Amino acid sequence: MDEKYNPKEIEPKWQKYWEEKNLFKVDTDKEKEKYYLMEMFPYPSGKIHMGHVRNYTIGDVIARYKAMQGLNVLHPMGWDAFGMPAENAAISNNTHPAKWTYDNIDAMRSQLKELGFSYDWDREIATCLPEYYKWEQWLFLKMYEKGMAYRKESFVNWCETCQTVLANEQVEAGLCWRCGKEVRQKILWQWFFRITDYAEDLLACCDELPGWPEKVISMQKNWIGKSIGAEIRFPIENPPDGVDPAIPVFTTRPDTVFGATFMCLAPEHPLVPKLCSGTSREKAVADFVEGISFQDRFLRAMENYEKVGMFLGKYCVNPLTGRKIPIYTANFALMEYGTGAVMSVPAHDQRDFDFAKKYGLDIIVVVNPGNRPLDGETLTEAYVDEGVMVNSGEFDGMSNNSAKDAICTRLEKENLGRRAVSFRLRDWGISRQRYWGAPIPMIHCKACGVVPVPESDLPILLPENVNLLPGGQSPLPEIEEFKRVSCPGCGREDARRETDTMDTFVESSWYFERYCSPKFDQGMFDRKDVDYWMPVDQYIGGVEHAILHLLYSRYYTRVLHTLGMVGYKEPFTRLLTQGMVCKETTSCPAHGFLFPEEVIRTESGLTCSRCGNSVAVGRVEKMSKSKKNVIDPNYLLKRYGADTTRLFCLFAAPPERDLEWSEQGVDGSYRFLNRIWRLAARLVEAVKDTESFAGPPGDVDGVFRELYKKTHETVYRVTRDIEDRFHFNTAISAVMELVNLAYGIQIHDAADRERGVVRNALDTVIILLSPIVPHIAEELWRIMGNNASVLLAGWPGYREDALEKDELTIVVQVNGKLRGRFNVAVDADDEEIKKLALSNEHVLKFIGNKPVQKVIVVKHKLVNIVV
């Protein structure tokens, strides 16, 4: 055996071996228990980054661990291959997006292979391939048929830089989630998926996902945003012709109807122009509305929520009080939420209060806090808490909570309104004015309107021969061969193909099903394979997808369920959201942020390699190219190898927490692997031909018994840490302890059985570490004389009798403070332990002559004496 650990040599060797022996290939096998483990697939940007390495390492350990436990493990990998960067790269490098994408896939695939991940590469998928998106188009047709996909003209979030529409989920604080530029409102015809039909179910089922992090569940609930209240109709006074005689509003506070003193309509509300048409206010209102439409959402938020509005010159009637109330249009009323109209109760809503104060509107208190009556005249802020009803006719004196229900009952009885629920969630707009995506299989005909592409014409291929335009807008509308089509309905020659493509989140909403039968050509997936593998037992990815991808996937799965294509509603049973990989930033006054390799360590501190200035160390932040606080996985692979890289990612922090990068920590991991290597090198000749000892611990003595017990304890701890909560950091710690103990063992005079104990310890270290550092484990496993892969060794069990202590250490407390300890035999009973505790010399000092009031004995652990 080589004296020196040489990852460069052993890692490629075993990677090749695993591949040749097809060790990670799996098939549907009803005889075996399945385990479907999946990590979020990457966008093929060209290089994997540390976030991927961490994500996929966590997954790989679980996959290997579960496989060693005898489960049939599906562990696939693929590429989220449609998307904008390909187009941008195509424009700047003059390559085709397809070529750019496939080149990147090749490069990243080989990086993943170098990390030794246990993927079944036969199942690899790329979403930009027609054999993949064909079925997405197919499902679109099904959804269209069922009314689950529809087209409407609406205000959309428009990103000028990306030249495309964004879903609400893709707008973060008014900025594009991808490029970070401002998002504007624009009116466009768009395709939508009716995700709101499932709002209630998506929300309710949040509580049936115990394997998901609470954080993600709460974010999803938050996003869906269910509000319970009432829809109430306010009759319009002298409604103009052709206008509904009443305006419906949605409110969560039906208990405050008696306090409604004005109404606000969203500026985009269709009634706004209608109500003041032909009046003296028409022009002023139109100007006001136009002004608001120029205010984009983000600026509206920035200007400290200044509420502005304009009276329309019309009134409606409060249905319960008969009071005449003015109708305003106001910037804070949103057309997309509820009915686009708000009944304003200034006494009990802060926003309405501010508005009323600004425009001198009446404030009527209808809910009093129990102790003191409020006065609308002197109120300085809205009272939004619970209380007792006043000024509300027959409801006076009730608690406002019971009044909610009572008022709803009256509204329903008198046909003035009804109980209602409103969601924040809106339908998923999936149209993208981009080239590199799956074409939406629809045709526009002047005679027939919108016509679906016949199923037999699928897939609608993305034309390859295109010239991308520098502005970034899609070339598809310019390609005649693509656009021109005859109408499948009437045969007219001048029909036009839909040139929008689908949001790439559609592809990632079903790729987990596709993995089950990736080459199936009769449909999206083969039902029998999906029935066997799905749902995914464990899904792992970044928390940044907590809403977008995960909500869409849950929705899409429900669509498949409704269509009878799958037998489950939730795609992911357990979800692990791993923390970010972070590192401190470094910068110099002349060059701004610096890459780690641009910083030179000198005795006077850190200096910039380019100008020699001293370097400032900034906060620890998520690794990002823009901050330059990145470590290239290639560098780690070259310098330390895959095993060290994997080990550090797992050891530095538990998976759900952020990981702070530390070069010294990586060195430490490398040292540990070297230490194991030396341990094996020193012992292998002495134990190689010895059989591993597996008998009762009583059969060996001294350090060997200690080592034997430690070995079994380590198996116990590692299994528990991995199985229950994926805490690989503590699992690794446990193995380190065992290695530390084994390190001190002298073996030359050892008997056969004792050598067997050492062999057992060594075997155990190798097996327990094999999911984490598979290459060195495989190498050492063979060096120990095994012929088959360590993957086939099976996960070790432990002997219960080896976990029992030879002696127990009993801790003695006096009044809860630690005062002494002693050892007893394991079979000592409580009485005996108590006696020993009370006679312990050191303890007696603290008892002194105070009377002992109580003695608590915790079995096999502790005695607390209360004096």
Place this chain on the structure above:
RNA sequence: GCCUGGGUGGCGGAACUGGUAGACGCAAGGGACUUAAAAUCCCUCGGGGCUUAGCCCUGUGCGAGUUCGAUUCUCGCCCUAGGCACCA
């Protein structure tokens, strides 16, 4: 403002269900080996104190509470990260 996490040594982090706080690693210091260095191996390592083979006090963000006993449970507060936010 609302909803979730999280506050433990110089640092990353341990502590299973209320029972020895600080496992394991990093950094630091000391020693061994070496002509020397690297590598390696061994030891020390929360803070303070004392009459220093040892012993005492104190310590898990802050303040209360429950308990024989609290890093762990309850209440209030502070700080911090993330999410949502003019949602009626």
